[in-house]
Amino acid sequence: MKFSQLIAALFSVALLLGLSGCEEKEQSKSFQWSGQGTEMTLTYYYKDDKVLRQTANNKFDYAAVGVKSKEEAKSILGPVSQKYQNIKGITEKVDYQDTYALETLNVDYSTVNFADLSALQGAEFTGEVKDGISMKKSEALLKARGFKEVK
Structure with missing residues (x-):
């Protein structure tokens, strides 16, 4: 997998989105995916079917994506992260280690501007998001992409 494709995958999967929801007690679901020197953990916080916020913790090995050092990784990831x-x-x-990088991404859907969010590299929306993000649709999309729910 090319480095630029992995970067796009990391950032896009961190922002996978669906459609709307309702009201209830806040719950959470986490999903993991790993392969090709990359590990991703996404946690969704939601009420009923409406996602309120999301965290993504991503780890990727430099060797697996074709860079040899944290300096090389910084030169490629830095502009995207900025x-x-x-x-x-x-x-x-992004926390750069000797042989891998750790990315932490938090999105608060109650305050984020979806126009700004959609302009970011890798941001991916399914349907119209003006009414919110659907937990059910997000879960289906993640599972279709090979993520497994962590209980």
């Missing part, structure tokens, strides 16, 4: 900064409702950080 685009996530200063967007209300999003916090994103």
